[in-house]
Amino acid sequence: MPIKCQKADSFDLELLDKAVKKYHPTLLSAEVRIGMVMLWDEPRGDADPKPPIRVHGCPALARVRRLNVRDRLLTGKTITIEVDWREWPKMTVGEQMALLDHELTHVVLNEIREGVYAHHGDGHPEVKLRPDDYTINGFFEVARRHGRESAEVRSLERVLATTDDKGQLWLPFDAHVITAGGEVVRPNDRRAVTAVTISSGGKSVTLTGGSKQKAAAMAGG
Numbered sequence: 142m143p144i145k146c147q148k149a150d151s152f153d154l155e156l157l158d159k160a161v162k163k164y165h166p167t168l169l170s171a172e173v174r175i176g177m178v179m180l181w182d183e184p185r186g187d188a189d190p191k192p193p194i195r196v197h198g199c200p201a202l203a204r205v206r207r208l209n210v211r212d213r214l215l216t217g218k219t220i221t222i223e224v225d226w227r228e229w230p231k232m233t234v235g236e237q238m239a240l241l242d243h244e245l246t247h248v249v250l251n252e253i254r255e256g257v258y259a260h261h262g263d264g265h266p267e268v269k270l271r272p273d274d275y276t277i278n279g280f281f282e283v284a285r286r287h288g289r290e291s292a293e294v295r296s297l298e299r300v301l302a303t304t305d306d307k308g309q310l311w312l313p314f315d316a317h318v319i320t321a322g323g324e325v326v327r328p329n330d331r332r333a334v335t336a337v338t339i340s341s342g343g344k345s346v347t348l349t350g351g352s353k354q355k356a357a358a359m360a361g362g
């Protein structure tokens with residue numbers, strides 16, 4: 142699978158610049174130099190193009206990499222952001238901005254004392270990459286077979302539980318759980334769950350019994 146690569150154009154670099162200035166100004170003050178390349182697969186014959194970027198085996202829209210000393214010397218960059226070139230134009234500017242913010246959030250500086258950062262001998266700041274706060278992956282069939290005993294459902298519950306008091310903050314609906322006593326609690330609450338109610342746009346649906354895991358999955362988006 143021949144993966145092709147080209148430098149980001151000036152329009153995309155401008156967006157990257159905005160994302161750094163707006164959300165990660167410390168990367169700027171520490172003089173982290175950031176490159177951006179676009180990757181895509183150009184299969185031979187009639188094969189479908191494959192996702193050019195994978196993180197832990199799963200297709201990803203983008204990825205950030207630290208450069209080693211040789212590549213820093215050759216490119217002048219500290220890190221690079223790789224972007225799926227076929228998916229990128231399908232995204233809105235807001236979505237592109239959020240994706241760049243995500244990749245930049247992985248980057249951690251080595252701060253010796255306030256505002257002072259450790260540097261390599263070649264002048265580039267030392268950076269580390271931190272993992273995502275959460276990842277959700279799994280098989281629908283395992284979630285169906287094992288319900289709340291599966292990592293699939295438990296990881297959804299954990300994410301919902303850490304957002305806000307209502308169970309989830311970002312999606313345009315509100316998910317909560319009704320206990321046996323009729324009390325409305327967050328989805329992670331360990332009290333006996335008899336039903337899940339999902340509300341959206343003034344309408345709500347209550348699912349009970351066997352359908353509650355399905356509801357939990359829906360609530361996870």
Ligand SMILES: [Zn+2]
Pocket residue numbers: 243247272273
């Ligand atoms: Zn990530």
